[in-house]
Amino acid sequence: MIGTLDSKIPPGPLASKWANHKDHSRLVSPANRRKFEIIVVGSGLAGGSAAATLGEQGYNVKCFCYQDSPRRAHSIAAQGGINAAKNYQNDGDSVFRLFYDTIKGGDFRSREANVYRLAEVSNLIIDQCVEQGVPFAREYGGLLANRSFGGAQVSRTFYARGQTGQQLLLGAYQALCRQITAGTVKMFPQTEMLELVVVNGHAKGIITRSLITGEIQRHAGDAVVLASGGYGNVFYLSTNARGSNVTATYRAYKKGALFANPCYTQIHPTCIPVSGSYQSKLTLMSESLRNDGRVWVPKARGDKRPPEQIPEAERDYYLERKYPSFGNLSPRDIASRAAKEVCDDGRGAGESGRGVYLDFKDAIARLGEETIRERYGNLFDIYEKITAESAYQRPMRIYPAVHYTMGGLWVDYNLMSNLPGLHVIGEANFSDHGANRLGASALMQGLADGYFVLPYTLPNYLAGEVGKRPGTDAPAFEQVERDVRARVQKMLDVNGSRSVDSFHRELGLLLWDKCGMARNATGLREALARIPQIRDEFWRDVRILPQKNETYNQSLERAGRVADFLEFGELMCIDALTRDESCGGHFREEHQTPDGEALRNDEEFASVFAWEYQGNGAIEPPKLHREPLEFETVQLAQRSYK
Amino acid sequence: MNFRLRVWRQKSSDEKGRLVDYDAPDISPNTSFLEMLDIVNERLIERGEEPIAFDSDCREGICGTCSLTINGEAHGPSHPGAACQLYMRRFTDGETITVEPFRARPFHFIKDLVVNRGALDRIVQAGGFISARAGSAPEANSIPVPKHDADRAMEAAACIGCGACAAACPNGSAMLFTSAKVSHLAFLPQGHPERVTRALRMVSAMDAEGFGNCTNTYECEAVCPAEISASFIAKLNREFARASFAKKLGD
Numbered sequence A: 001m002i003g004t005l006d007s008k009i010p011p012g013p014l015a016s017k018w019a020n021h022k023d024h025s026r027l028v029s030p031a032n033r034r035k036f037e038i039i040v041v042g043s044g045l046a047g048g049s050a051a052a053t054l055g056e057q058g059y060n061v062k063c064f065c066y067q068d069s070p071r072r073a074h075s076i077a078a079q080g081g082i083n084a085a086k087n088y089q090n091d092g093d094s095v096f097r098l099f100y101d102t103i104k105g106g107d108f109r110s111r112e113a114n115v116y117r118l119a120e121v122s123n124l125i126i127d128q129c130v131e132q133g134v135p136f137a138r139e140y141g142g143l144l145a146n147r148s149f150g151g152a153q154v155s156r157t158f159y160a161r162g163q164t165g166q167q168l169l170l171g172a173y174q175a176l177c178r179q180i181t182a183g184t185v186k187m188f189p190q191t192e193m194l195e196l197v198v199v200n201g202h203a204k205g206i207i208t209r210s211l212i213t214g215e216i217q218r219h220a221g222d223a224v225v226l227a228s229g230g231y232g233n234v235f236y237l238s239t240n241a242r243g244s245n246v247t248a249t250y251r252a253y254k255k256g257a258l259f260a261n262p263c264y265t266q267i268h269p270t271c272i273p274v275s276g277s278y279q280s281k282l283t284l285m286s287e288s289l290r291n292d293g294r295v296w297v298p299k300a301r302g303d304k305r306p307p308e309q310i311p312e313a314e315r316d317y318y319l320e321r322k323y324p325s326f327g328n329l330s331p332r333d334i335a336s337r338a339a340k341e342v343c344d345d346g347r348g349a350g351e352s353g354r355g356v357y358l359d360f361k362d363a364i365a366r367l368g369e370e371t372i373r374e375r376y377g378n379l380f381d382i383y384e385k386i387t388a389e390s391a392y393q394r395p396m397r398i399y400p401a402v403h404y405t406m407g408g409l410w411v412d413y414n415l416m417s418n419l420p421g422l423h424v425i426g427e428a429n430f431s432d433h434g435a436n437r438l439g440a441s442a443l444m445q446g447l448a449d450g451y452f453v454l455p456y457t458l459p460n461y462l463a464g465e466v467g468k469r470p471g472t473d474a475p476a477f478e479q480v481e482r483d484v485r486a487r488v489q490k491m492l493d494v495n496g497s498r499s500v501d502s503f504h505r506e507l508g509l510l511l512w513d514k515c516g517m518a519r520n521a522t523g524l525r526e527a528l529a530r531i532p533q534i535r536d537e538f539w540r541d542v543r544i545l546p547q548k549n550e551t552y553n554q555s556l557e558r559a560g561r562v563a564d565f566l567e568f569g570e571l572m573c574i575d576a577l578t579r580d581e582s583c584g585g586h587f588r589e590e591h592q593t594p595d596g597e598a599l600r601n602d603e604e605f606a607s608v609f610a611w612e613y614q615g616n617g618a619i620e621p622p623k624l625h626r627e628p629l630e631f632e633t634v635q636l637a638q639r640s641y642k
Numbered sequence B: 001m002n003f004r005l006r007v008w009r010q011k012s013s014d015e016k017g018r019l020v021d022y023d024a025p026d027i028s029p030n031t032s033f034l035e036m037l038d039i040v041n042e043r044l045i046e047r048g049e050e051p052i053a054f055d056s057d058c059r060e061g062i063c064g065t066c067s068l069t070i071n072g073e074a075h076g077p078s079h080p081g082a083a084c085q086l087y088m089r090r091f092t093d094g095e096t097i098t099v100e101p102f103r104a105r106p107f108h109f110i111k112d113l114v115v116n117r118g119a120l121d122r123i124v125q126a127g128g129f130i131s132a133r134a135g136s137a138p139e140a141n142s143i144p145v146p147k148h149d150a151d152r153a154m155e156a157a158a159c160i161g162c163g164a165c166a167a168a169c170p171n172g173s174a175m176l177f178t179s180a181k182v183s184h185l186a187f188l189p190q191g192h193p194e195r196v197t198r199a200l201r202m203v204s205a206m207d208a209e210g211f212g213n214c215t216n217t218y219e220c221e222a223v224c225p226a227e228i229s230a231s232f233i234a235k236l237n238r239e240f241a242r243a244s245f246a247k248k249l250g251d
């Protein structure tokens, strides 16, 4: 059983912890590196950069992804930018400021030491990416350009048009391609990890399934690195790619890895609203639009007139009314919750009533249509493509949507989970963003982990593991493979009447309602009662066609993911119920300040909640381990952007 | 809206495929093309029939996963844009719509509307990168890059790797794809040291995969969702000529 959680934060002053740690970590000599096999699950910014870098160092790497090419990992979709403390703008930025903004943005629920290291290596990332050929935006003098992002008073965000994630990922992908050619990395596209294999308490392998042929395979490694991204799709609708899933991390959890803060999810305020029950995903509209757009809904309930027919006096500019000092630029979580509130009140815009107007009329009158086109033209185009409406002529309709998950597998300072050998990087771990992530920080974290942290901390584990890699004929592999096969067969054998998607939608709606933008104990208890029922129905009535595990079987592929979401959703609600405070994106309605801000309870909850699997359902609830968060450098304060 | 679909159904590369007709009644004009296929699939499952296999992931035109030939055009009638960015309002009520996979010799068939485009990855593996080991990079602003060059590099780098260019080309050529990567890296000073080997290796990998030759039909440019300009093909030809010449001198 797990004793107290050791975060392995190195001693010494904050600013020299990482340097000291590197100096004292164990190394693996170049000649020995090729004796190690490293399994990397994921080829996004985190997994791609880690696999490439470990390959460069001379390790043998096997890298897995579910897409048909590593370049298609979900990181490709990130738009806005990546932060770094370069201070190129000479506006007072520094490693300390980036660290402080990130800790505060996370509502004081992350580890100081990890966040400081992140800020410290941020500058190296920009150097590395430029050298790889990432075409960042530049000024006329040929030097790098920056833009501003939320939660900061300096301009520190690097970007490549609206496609920063794409360009950073292509940089990592190209580095990966180079290693594939060099023979150090072997790539397994369309190969999904279905289980972790633990031998003598150490993570030493995985069981995979080929999405093309259904073939189930064993892979042994000296260490396993999970870089499988976030679990936002537990809500069914989110801005994540369709295939994003929790399977890799959830399966590791069921094998003993702790899952930390699963209830911390980020809801982004400006997305294109759901337009019908057929909708399959949500599209983000950059938050920058709120610089010039004004948010409103009709004052009267059920007012279904088109927006242009609603006179000025009958409009409620509710953000300006409720938050006069920040107005339309109030923080993400506040703006999201306020939109929900007016829609719950029956004043939402559009057919579905789940939307609010983002109106550019005043800005166009003030600045002219040309200026607005220059600033936001491409976003207006995307909006028009999807909705067939021109935002130059009538207000946009927007609504909050699930966007990012701060929770993930628990890791120590070395990015290793409580299961020795299992390392977790990128969005899949919990480590750096606390209860709320600031814009442009996820790309930074994924690349920090992959290029500059894991390559230093992994050898520290490997050095003690020479020659300990089991063969794939070890009993543990045999057993786990048998379990995987049995589960796949069990799913196929149900032969019920409902499609996989119908279960996913049902779970998603329930979680969105009870564990979304705002949560309360009653609702969470209702969800906890309902989820096991949906799960039972799934295992009794799901229909997978074709009913065999041979060819490219997309129903079966999704069924496996949904089955895991159906268990994971429950863990999320348990965490949300146990965290009886509000913080960042976790808003418990019972705990708010008089003006509706999240009300933390530092005395009881300034800690990480890390859950240990005991079995499914209320009969065997997961076991809670707390890692207290100690703040040596920053002062805990009420997060206020007023 | 109501549609009649003619969809390519084929269980595997060993079996013969054919176009099968399906009715798609009652579709909201605001449904995306892929969501329309989702609906058709849900209805097939309800009836106990095997759903149509098709690929997608981001569903916002950036990952390059979706790969449908719709009414004979790669990514369908609405350019520029990937199939996942196509909405049903673009079609007329009652229309018959034919849906087939991307076809090009190096794209091996998998099932229904799904093909394997690993050949494109192998072209990049041949040399579509800059050898920059993590930890060895100089300070980012130490090499200024003229804005014009950086912008041109970005235009070329915007390729989403979907393979529509090869699927649309009568010769099955992947020149637009390859030229985009070669140009992206050639526009930047960081890409210069490996310029010669890169062009030679990528072009020979393209040939080895079985992609055809470019005869300037510009079908690729017409269907490209990322608006990659065919002028990059001319740049690739120049890079290739330059590299061949340099190699000869070297020999």
Ligand SMILES: Cc1cc2nc3c(=O)[nH]c(=O)nc-3n(C[C@H](O)[C@H](O)[C@H](O)COP(=O)(O)OP(=O)(O)OC[C@H]3O[C@@H](n4cnc5c(N)ncnc54)[C@H](O)[C@@H]3O)c2cc1C
Pocket: A041, A042, A043, A044, A045, A046, A047, A064, A065, A066, A067, A070, A073, A074, A075, A076, A077, A078, A079, A080, A081, A082, A164, A165, A191, A192, A193, A194, A227, A228, A229, A230, A239, A240, A241, A244, A245, A247, A248, A284, A403, A404, A425, A426, A427, A428, A439, A440, A441, A442, A443, A444, A446
């Ligand atoms: C629309 C959008 C815009 C964003 N914009 C920004 C931004 O501007 N700035 C910013 O900092 N952040 C942004 N983010 C967040 C950021 O993009 C992600 O957090 C980050 O890219 C995650 O990277 P990753 O490497 O951890 O995971 P991912 O990129 O999601 O990669 C996951 C990888 O794991 C693989 N995988 C998953 N499960 C399995 C399995 N079971 N078996 C095998 N392989 C598996 C996948 O195939 C994939 O290769 C945005 C997110 C979204 C959705």
Ligand code: SF4
Pocket: B158, B159, B160, B161, B162, B163, B164, B165, B166, B176, B177, B180, B220, B223, B224, B225, B226, B227, B228
């Ligand atoms: S060049 Fe255009 S069509 Fe060809 S792969 Fe790239 S994005 Fe697709």
Ligand code: FES
Pocket: B055, B056, B057, B058, B059, B060, B061, B062, B063, B064, B065, B066, B082, B083, B084, B085
């Ligand atoms: S699904 Fe990603 S580009 Fe179409």
